[in-house]
Amino acid sequence: MTQTFWTYRPLPLFQAPEIHTNLLWDLGILFGSISLAYFGFIFLMRNRLSARKAAVRQHKRELAPMISNFLFYDPETEAEGREAYITMKIEIRELLKNPFNRRILSEVLMDLKTDVSGSARVKLLRLYRDLGLHQDAYTKLKSWRWERVSQGIRELTEMEVEKAYTLIRPFVNDKRGVIRKQAQLATVSLREEGLSFFMDTARYSISEWQQIKLLEILRQREDYNPPRFRDWLTSENRDVVLFALRLIRHYNQNDAEPAIIRLLQHRNTMVKMAAAECIRDFRFKAARDPLKVIFRKSGEALKLLILEALSSIGDAHDLPILQQISEQDGNFVVRSKARSVMNTLVPGSALPVAGIDPLEPVAPQENPKEEPQVLQTFQGQTEINELEVQAEEIPATEGFNLKPTPSAPEDNGLPELSEQGAHIPMDDWDEALFDFCLKQELRAIMTQAGPSEEDPGDDIAFIPYIVEDEPEEETSLQSDREPALIEVDYQVVVPETGNPSEGYHHETRTSSAFDLSFIPLVTEDSAEMAGSHQASEPRWSRQATDFEIQEAETLVPAFGLTGEPEDETSFSEPIKTEYFTAQPEKTAPNQEGTFCIFSEFIREYDTESKLILLSEIPAVGGPKEAAFLRGLLEDQDARIREKAAAVLEELNGAQVGPEETKPARGLQLRNFGRFRLWRPKKERTHE
Amino acid sequence: MNDPRLLLAEDDEMLASLLRYRLEKEGYLVEWVSDGRAMKESLERTLPDIVVSDVLMPYFSGIEMVDYLRNEIKSSIPVILISTAGNETNVLNAFELGADDFIAKPVSPSELMVRIHKILKTRVA
Structure with a gap:
């Protein structure tokens, strides 16, 4: 019965709430009233603002002629208008008793100040002070509201009230950002020493935009004698250092070379970039090595800057690292830039690589001592016909793979950097590539001087570190020669x-x-x-x-x-x-005095390992191992003895030649000395 | 000789008031308009002796006004343009269309007076 009730009785999912109609009316009236009040408030506020705006406009219209009269009145030429001028002065002072009028007058003067220049502007600023409007700005500085303080600082700055400098200075490190930024601009703007004070005391970050504005203020300052900005390169505030670097660059103060080079090691990328820009512009040659050192860990923008700097301070010695960058860097832009810099340093040092078909390899020359010709003239004037002939004469020498191969599409006469070659130390690359380039250059000079019977390669043998040619040996990076x-x-x-x-x-x-x-x-x-x-x-x-x-x-x-x-x-x-x-005290029991590479392992390992190791001997062992195994037949451990016997038997069965033809593997190291x-x-x- | 008539087109009321005051003080009969449409109507109504106009104006820019003067009305009355610094492209266009002079903001009223005086003197000669 109960089951039937729960199964067939419909349960309503939604049920309309039972609300009294009067309550609904009350709520309707309430929300209607709120809406009316809201829209009424907006309407009143709009009207009030409009009325205020109209009043301001009207006041401005009334004040504009007065201001114009004040600005353009010349007591020497307009003696007859003097009385009118004095009357207007009294009138305007009367108007200024009203704070609203004072505020409007300040606004008018500030607007006009941005639009006029010359003598009118000077008179305008003087009028502002004469009318005592700066006192209102002083009052604003004491306000607790940040926007009023900021407005006061801005007003005093724009109207160039120099006396306000001491009042504004404490705001340079104000915790409120807007006030702080306004005060920084004011400090730098009002007095020449303001910049030094600001740089000395700035504790907070200085935004990029702020730095630009500060720089703009300094640029507009007439007869400005900038301080030595190197003094602030030691600041603990990163942004001060950054700003100092930019100022150094702007004012061409190139007397801070050590500090600027040191800043290449700064943790901040922006500082590094600013330092690199200075190095590039001032051509600090001492920065070449630090630039190379920081290159690897740099981002794209900094890498490009470093490459630019190297293009201005580098020389042919930097070609190897640039070559390496142009081939190995993961960034396309950086690679392109590296090639560009190479051609800037040594024209023709980087040749086109994209879309170039490899040249066919040719049979080796009969006379291996004959030096191959270079792929291009050093002045970057590549002659195509000559190129084909010359390329055929190039044997694989000096460890360079000059033969075009499918796996080496970027063959430009410089050593390739394969995955393995990438591990070659940079010093080796430097010296080798320098040798290579030097040989090219000398060869080009000799070719220009005229035909010679002698091999040009022999003539440069007096130069140290020249890589000797071994044409009979193939030492290319792509060598697949088996030992x-x-x-x-x-x-x-x-x-x-x-x-x-x-x-x-x-x-x-x-x-x-x-x-x-x-x-x-x-x-x-x-x-x-x-x-x-x-x-x-x-x-x-x-x-x-x-x-x-x-x-x-x-x-x-x-x-x-x-x-x-x-x-x-x-x-x-x-x-x-x-x-x-072999060390005698470490050798395993060896009756014949020969050395077995397994002896030490067998002596030191545990039994299980020994057994495993012994089972490997038949695959690689020889007569020495046989002697060694015979020594193990007397081992204390029975399992070792049994295993040694089995292995010895197997080894003897596998002996196929004389003892000398089966060398111990370890002896391969003899040639690695x-x-x-x-x-x-x-x-x-x-x- | 009558006082020269000058049409001043400037949307900044305060600057216009200042310049107007200065120009009138120099003896010019100044008509001030605050936008391009009023300027165009004024030019259709009567041509002044010289036009001083801001480049950036509502409805009808100073450059369009030069084009209108030279190509529509076929008038050669001198035109001096006022523009903000860094707006050289507009100014070059204006010169190509036939503007006579250019002065950058912030304007020095004294400099403007000298330029107007010089242009009018050249025209009279």
Whole structure:
């Protein structure tokens, strides 16, 4: 029954409220009255405002002739009108007893002040003071209402009441923004020393618009003797520094070079930009390096400014970094600007890259010593016919890939910056590109001087740091050459008669290793390079690949290296061969005195790891590992012994050649002795 | 010679009053209009000896007035334009259309008097 009731009884969702009709009438009357009052109020206010406006206009019309009479009355030429003038003066003073008239008169004078100039303007300002209207403005300064204070300051400023300076000055750091800004303008406007006071005391931010207005005031000031704005470059207020930089630039005060260059390191981008603008305009050459340093972390606008500055203070030495920017920067505008700056510094140093078809590679020249011609004349006058012929003569030398390849559409004769090449240190780029450009220039000069039998490349050999040509070796960045097996000699320090206590001796052995000498990652000592410009190895080239780096890092500890180098300087040190020799006290049990790379791991690892490691030996091991495994047959751990026996058996079964043809992998490092194998950790982290 | 008649077209009432006072004091018969439409009506009614007009005027700008004078009425009466500084493009247009002189705001009444006097003197000569 209950279920039937709840199922079939309709429940109303909406129900009209039961309100008494009288209440509705009362509410209607109430809201009607409010509406009437509202519209009535608006009507009255409009009327009042209109009436007030009409009254003001009427008063202005009445006052205008008086003001005109005051402005244009000349007592010397108009002696007969003097009495009328005095009468008018009395009349206007009578009018000024009314505050409303005073206010209107002030407005009229301020309006006229903006429209008239010359002697009329001077008389106008004098009339304002003579009539004592500035006293009203003083009163406004004491008001608690910010708009009245601001109005008073503005009035005194526009009517140039210089005596008001001391009254307005305290408002420079007022917490109310409008008053503060008005007071700043007034302070700078009323007295010459106002700017110094303002710059010294300004605690609040100075907006861009405010700075423009202040600068405009200073520009309009006649016979203005600007202070040395460098004094405010040390201000703690960032905006004061910024404003000082702009003033320095505006007034060409180029005596603040160190401070301006220092400001390139400021945290604020606007300050940096203002400093860069000053550097560009004043051509502070000392700022070249700081500009380059901050470039990477800069935004687009600042980068463009830096490039502009470099175009005014830079020279050919800046071409490498500009080249790098033009190829690597992520911003199209920055890349374009970099190319533009390159051509500004050295005309023709940046050639068109977009939409240029690569040139066909040609067979290598029979005479490898013959120097290739440059792709363009140094004066930027490219001759197309010559270009084609010259391009065919270019072998891949000096680590540059001058051969056009599909992957290198932007081949302009400068070294490419592939992903790996991007890690080449900037110094190397600088020197190498400088060498390259220098050679080009010298070659162009020699070509212009006339035909020569001698190879121009030989004539510039006296110049230090010239990269030697090795045309027979392909060292381009796009090289896909595989490392070949070569015979290498290495030294091993082994204990005398197998007992470390009896001393050690060096034993030279021969083994096979991959020939990695084609990797031109040379970091010779600078002194060595300077003294030996005949060095046969290229001084710079690409970085090692990730695979090579991992390979080297994996293998080096086995040779007793204590760890990775901590910094870049340690990379520069030649890695001595002895570093790779086995340490006797660390070697694993090795009955034959040969060294096995697994020995140290086996000795230090736990049993599980040892077992895993042992299972890997058959894949890579050789005779030395076999000897090592035989040593493990006497291990205390039974599992190790069993595993070693199994692995030894497997290894013996897999032996396919004489012992010498199966080198230990670690020996590949023998040829890395003078190469840079690691990059700093930071670089690897970024990758 | 009669006092020269001058048409002053300026929408700023206070400035117009000031200039009018000064011009009348110099002996000109000044007719002041506050917008372009009144100026056009005045020019249709009678041509003054010289026109001093603001460039920016309601209904009918000073440049249009020059064009109207030179090309519609075919009159060569001198015209001096008053404009705010930085409005050089308008002024150049006005000169191309046939304006005789230009003075920038803020106006120096004394300078204006000299220019008017000079132009009228040149015309009479």
